[in-house]
Amino acid sequence: MSGAPRNPADDDSAGRSIWTRPQRGARGPAPTRSRDEIVAAAVALADADGLSAVSMRAVAGALGMAAGSLYRHLSSRDDLLDLMVDRCVGELRPYPADGGSWQDQFLLLARRQLALYRRHRWLPDAIARRTVPGPNTLAHFDACLRLLQPVRAGVAAKFEAIAMVTGVVSLFARSAAAAGTVTFDHVDLAAYPHLAAAFAEPPSAPPAGDLFERTLRSLLTGLLAADPA
Amino acid sequence: MSGAPRNPADDDSAGRSIWTRPQRGARGPAPTRSRDEIVAAAVALADADGLSAVSMRAVAGALGMAAGSLYRHLSSRDDLLDLMVDRCVGELRPYPADGGSWQDQFLLLARRQLALYRRHRWLPDAIARRTVPGPNTLAHFDACLRLLQPVRAGVAAKFEAIAMVTGVVSLFARSAAAAGTVTFDHVDLAAYPHLAAAFAEPPSAPPAGDLFERTLRSLLTGLLAADPA
């Protein structure tokens, strides 16, 4: 009976998520690598070669340990991705606190988010996975709500707006990364007259001005400022 | 030499992509299943159980064939996903042709796109992969450019706008699918006062009016209407 060895990392009884789980047990030998070291190594791998390079074996190998040993610290690869996301979201701190209208402040935060997504190009994809919010993600949400305090709108509308802004920021991050990537080369455009005409035109410069700012401002006013509530 | 058997599906010499490749060879026996049947089976699997359910073995199994046999028709799983995307994008036809301002028409198309993304919830993810545009995708682009013809803006700006609208549509599709999914349950909100206050408030109704329409309209005017070019 009870021959099954128990793994504290799998302990669902006291908090199912990675955020409520002790980083190490209280009884055994000290782990050779901390949770932070593991997450840092995984982030480094993702920064270098993308999310797909973050395999359990690769992360373990980068730390000089066996793949299975990671499961003493995490209960799944998803846990690792959640930790990676939250670690990077932490780079948004400290949050803007004073100066300017709420729109200006929100825009500043969005800019920092854009820079973050460009620093870690895998982040949007990792966030797109339905993820359990960690402390830094919660803090970010909290900061957003604080900035939106002067706005007269319902909570649901504010959440919608935050999600939408985050989404648009990741769209910008993606489009910048793939600006010239979408290739229509080697395609017969005969059947697509407007597409053909567009390419026949001399290549126009990308839209002038700060597209990012204009887009987000119009989005925010559209979502919140004109809200009838 | 030349003992290596050649696979016409891999023929990179005459068109590297799936779009320029003959559906079947001209010499051997007739394939038991057509390319359309394969793609249809894959779409059915994705509709039922998500993109991850579309494994070569599963698709082959659904058609009563061996996994390796699929490589007579496709050169990779990515090819299959490209075909799936283009097949579904084809459901957008016919494109709006008359009636209303360009904004109204564009919005109508966006609505159809939203419905499409909800019919096939895996589509945004499949499109997010950098994909080689197929005929239906090209036709969709062409239709967008046609609708934007009255707009005085550069080609680059128009492409940006199309990409952004497509992205926002997929954001809406995703947020609708995960409306109540984001759970802050079992989280100690003590450290996040604004988040706690937001949840203490009586749950406000989701933002009134047509959020989709308002968002896209403000996005379009922000991106295109006010363009100095």
Added chain:
DNA sequence: TGTAAACTGCAAACAGCGTTCGCGGTTTTG
């Protein structure tokens, strides 16, 4: 203080994945 429980790390294994390869049988071409 001694013993039992808890914890760590490892090597090996499992099932599933995308993909490749060689084979026998079928169809078309010259």
Added chain:
DNA sequence: CAAAACCGCGAACGCTGTTTGCAGTTTACA
């Protein structure tokens, strides 16, 4: 009629996330 091209198959390869039994180490409790 022979040769080339093509189809489908089953077995394999290397990779993935994850599980499991084992040996060694540390802590807690009687």
